[in-house]
Amino acid sequence: MLLRNITLEDFGAYRGKQSLDLTTRPGKPIVLIGGLNGCGKTTLLDALQLVLYGPRARCSGRGNRPYEAYLRDCINRKADPSRGAALTLEFSITVEGKERIYKLTRNWVANGKTLHEYVNVKVDGVWDRVISEGWANHVEDLLPLEIGSLFFFDGEKIESLADPERASAVIQSAVHSLLGVNTVQQLRTDLLALQRRQKLADEEQEAIDQIRELEERHEAVQAEVERAQVQAASLRSALGTAKKNMVRADDAFARDGGELFERRKELEARRKDAAKHLTATQEALLSIAAGVLPLRLLTDQLVAVHKQAAVEQEGNEAAQILSVLVARDQELLARLETLLPKDDLGAFREHLDSDRQQREHSSKAERVLNLTPDGQTQLAGLDQVLTHEQKRADELLALAADQAATVEALDRQLAGVPDEKLIASRLEDRESARQALHRAEALLAGAVEAHSAAKSRRDALKTQLERAHDARVKSLVRAEEIERIVAYCDRQREVMDRFGDALLKRHINRLEVAVLESFSRLMRKRGLVRDLNIDTDRFRLTLVDSEGEPLDPGRLSAGERQLLAVSLLWGLARVAGNWLPSVIDTPLGRLDSRHREHLVDRYFPHASHQVLLLSTDEEIDEHLLKRLKPSIAHTYTLVHDDTTFTTSVEPGYWWTSGATHVA
Amino acid sequence: MSLDTVRLSQPARDQLVRLKRTTGIKHWNVLCRWALAMSLRDPSTPLVKDITTDSNVEMSWKTFAGSYGDIYLALLKQRCATDGDPLTDESINQTLTVHLHRGIGYLAGNKEIRTIRELVGTTSD
Numbered sequence: 001m002l003l004r005n006i007t008l009e010d011f012g013a014y015r016g017k018q019s020l021d022l023t024t025r026p027g028k029p030i031v032l033i034g035g036l037n038g039c040g041k042t043t044l045l046d047a048l049q050l051v052l053y054g055p056r057a058r059c060s061g062r063g064n065r066p067y068e069a070y071l072r073d074c075i076n077r078k079a080d081p082s083r084g085a086a087l088t089l090e091f092s093i094t095v096e097g098k099e100r101i102y103k104l105t106r107n108w109v110a111n112g113k114t115l116h117e118y119v120n121v122k123v124d125g126v127w128d129r130v131i132s133e134g135w136a137n138h139v140e141d142l143l144p145l146e147i148g149s150l151f152f153f154d155g156e157k158i159e160s161l162a163d164p165e166r167a168s169a170v171i172q173s174a175v176h177s178l179l180g181v182n183t184v185q186q187l188r189t190d191l192l193a194l195q196r197r198q199k200l201a202d203e204e205q206e207a208i209d210q211i212r213e214l215e216e217r218h219e220a221v222q223a224e225v226e227r228a229q230v231q232a233a234s235l236r237s238a239l240g241t242a243k244k245n246m247v248r249a250d251d252a253f254a255r256d257g258g259e260l261f262e263r264r265k266e267l268e269a270r271r272k273d274a275a276k277h278l279t280a281t282q283e284a285l286l287s288i289a290a291g292v293l294p295l296r297l298l299t300d301q302l303v304a305v306h307k308q309a310a311v312e313q314e315g316n317e318a319a320q321i322l323s324v325l326v327a328r329d330q331e332l333l334a335r336l337e338t339l340l341p342k343d344d345l346g347a348f349r350e351h352l353d354s355d356r357q358q359r360e361h362s363s364k365a366e367r368v369l370n371l372t373p374d375g376q377t378q379l380a381g382l383d384q385v386l387t388h389e390q391k392r393a394d395e396l397l398a399l400a401a402d403q404a405a406t407v408e409a410l411d412r413q414l415a416g417v418p419d420e421k422l423i424a425s426r427l428e429d430r431e432s433a434r435q436a437l438h439r440a441e442a443l444l445a446g447a448v449e450a451h452s453a454a455k456s457r458r459d460a461l462k463t464q465l466e467r468a469h470d471a472r473v474k475s476l477v478r479a480e481e482i483e484r485i486v487a488y489c490d491r492q493r494e495v496m497d498r499f500g501d502a503l504l505k506r507h508i509n510r511l512e513v514a515v516l517e518s519f520s521r522l523m524r525k526r527g528l529v530r531d532l533n534i535d536t537d538r539f540r541l542t543l544v545d546s547e548g549e550p551l552d553p554g555r556l557s558a559g560e561r562q563l564l565a566v567s568l569l570w571g572l573a574r575v576a577g578n579w580l581p582s583v584i585d586t587p588l589g590r591l592d593s594r595h596r597e598h599l600v601d602r603y604f605p606h607a608s609h610q611v612l613l614l615s616t617d618e619e620i621d622e623h624l625l626k627r628l629k630p631s632i633a634h635t636y637t638l639v640h641d642d643t644t645f646t647t648s649v650e651p652g653y654w655w656t657s658g659a660t661h662v663a
Numbered sequence: 664m665s666l667d668t669v670r671l672s673q674p675a676r677d678q679l680v681r682l683k684r685t686t687g688i689k690h691w692n693v694l695c696r697w698a699l700a701m702s703l704r705d706p707s708t709p710l711v712k713d714i715t716t717d718s719n720v721e722m723s724w725k726t727f728a729g730s731y732g733d734i735y736l737a738l739l740k741q742r743c744a745t746d747g748d749p750l751t752d753e754s755i756n757q758t759l760t761v762h763l764h765r766g767i768g769y770l771a772g773n774k775e776i777r778t779i780r781e782l783v784g785t786t787s788d
């Protein structure tokens with residue numbers, strides 16, 4: 001990894017856009033950045049960490065403040081908060097065998113109380129949306145935070161690394177992440193996960209359970225089918241009995257005149273009808289009886305009345321004409337006296353007299369009836385009326401006789417019909433037999449249906465069972481496969497375990513050698529530490545003095561401890577392959593001139609392919625600058641303007657002012 | 664003419680009540696006409712002459728005889744004449760009463776005349 005350029009815009013004390021070219025060449029790995037106290041050296045280190053890790057960055061200026069508050073405070077006081085601050089880091093890194101140039105920009109703006117932060121990443125000049133949005137994860141792949149903090153450090157503050165406890169943590173995380181031991185562990189974990197994912201045992205058990213359950217259900221349904229069959233059979237025989245009963249009841253009913261009984265209603269209806277007709281005829285007879293008909297009984301008497309009436313009428317007529325006849329006869333005789341001979345006249349007179357006498361006699365006949373003229377007329381028409389009425393009466397009587405005969409016949413038939421009480425029990429028997437038959441039929445139908453339903457359920461279960469068996473066979477095959485996978489996983493994990501141990505041991509050995517070598521190169525007291533051990537279990541660093549006794553790091557001076565810490569980091573970097581840039585703030589504080597020279601001569605030029613030194617004029621002074629010069633790629637000075645409280649980046653170092661590049 | 668009302672005796676009334684039921688004839692007068700005819704056609708002289716008309720059944724002559732009142736009156740007169748009775752109103756009235764009650768007795772006593780058909784059937788002989 002090579003840092004190419006960092007640009008700060010309104011970040012902290014840096015006003016406006018300040019850009020630093022950080023590119024180094026082989027043989028000239030050092031970028032020297034000078035600055036007096038408070039000029040922003042540490043801010044630069046913070047900026048570097050912040051742009052990469054955002055909220056997770058271990059910035060010295062943040063303390064316990066919330067991230068947003070920190071970001072807000074990081075905006076330059078003179079700058080417009082709504083335009084915010086921005087950090088841009090350009091670096092190249094080899095990913096999957098290809099060198100790529102990342103341009104990472106992190107900017108944030110404050111609008112009132114809200115603060116928005118944006119991360120944009122250009123890879124080889126092309127904005128990458130996925131990486132931009134997932135930078136926090138992506139940066140862990142490129143440069144894990146744990147590692148980053150080992151390479152971007154404050155020289156004064158790393159002294160604590162010499163403390164055995166602290167050192168062991170650093171060594172552990174470094175060994176694990178930097179030296180790839182955790183990859184092996186991750187592999188082991190993944191294998192375990194893979195192993196655990198093979199849940200076949202459960203599945204197998206499930207399949208067996210399922211089969212068992214299905215078998216149980218199948219058995220139950222089979223029993224049900226048999227039960228239903230038995231029930232259907234018994235119901236069938238019950239139905240047969242019911243049918244027989246029905247036939248018997250029908251027979252009994254027919255034997256006791258049941259069919260006639262059923263005809264009874266019809267007969268009754270017909271009888272009622274006939275009776276109605278008869279009643280109508282009788283009504284007609286009644287009305288005719290109310291008429292003239294009784295007189296038919298008195299035929300003889302009526303003849304007598306007729307005779308008497310005729311006599312009386314004759315008498316009446318004679319009485320009426322008698323006086324007229326006397327006068328007329330006398331006038332006739334007077335006229336004929338002259339015309340007729342005397343004898344003839346006498347005979348004629350006699351005739352007239354006898355006629356009158358006869359008439360007088362008849363007029364004197366007894367009057368019994370004294371009929372009125374109306375009565376006479378009625379009497380005259382009576383015979384005809386009576387004949388007519390008689391004819392009508394005879395017709396009605398014939399009709400009535402006929403109808404009565406019909407009624408009688410029906411009555412006879414009805415008499416042949418058995419008594420309702422007698423047949424009632426038969427009828428009841430038959431009805432109950434019929435109901436029993438219906439019930440039996442319904443029950444049988446239900447049982448047959450239940451039987452077929454149970455059968456179809458059984459068949460369904462059978463196929464399910466077969467399928468489960470098939471599945472089990474398949475799962476058995478798979479089980480074998482999985483067993484193999486699990487076995488191989490176990491073996492692989494064992495191998496990984498051994499490999500991890502071996503790797504760790506090897507790394508630790510190399511680390512011991514590298515750290516000891518670095519320490520001896522940097523230390524003024526060459527004989528102080530003869531050996532250095534790191535145990536592989538707890539990663540404890542132990543020093544061994546010239547006597548072969550363990551040396552407590554607490555007995556070392558602060559400067560010596562700083563050197564030990566530097567040695568540790570340097571050793572780690574060397575074992576890891578020196579691929580990360582080192583950024584060292586305050587590299588030489590607390591150290592005496594001999595140690596400073598050692599660091600400048602032996603450490604900085606070889607610490608990495610890229611070493612950023614953030615130094616005061618007291619640390620890297622004119623003397624040391626001269627010794628360092630052959631390795632320097634760029635120099636910068638951070639200039640603080642006390643009137644505006646802003647820092648700007650100037651090329652050159654104090655004693656090389658004006659020269660951007662010092663060859 | 665003063666045949667004003669026709670009255671019946673209590674026994675005659677009782678007999679008529681039964682006849683009304685058996686024949687189905689609803690009116691007193693119709694039955695009475697038949698009873699009178701029954702008696703008049705018997706040429707013998709009625710034996711019972713003394714009749715107490717003590718029932719509550721009574722009807723006017725018009726109601727009794729209906730539209731053939733003249734004929735019935737003529738027949739009664741003729742009967743009186745035949746029997747040698749005087750043709751006074753009283754005599755005719757008496758004849759009517761006597762014959763009516765005898766006829767009712769005939770109808771009630773005749774076991775062959777029970778229904779309307781049998782009653783009407785008597786005219787066919």
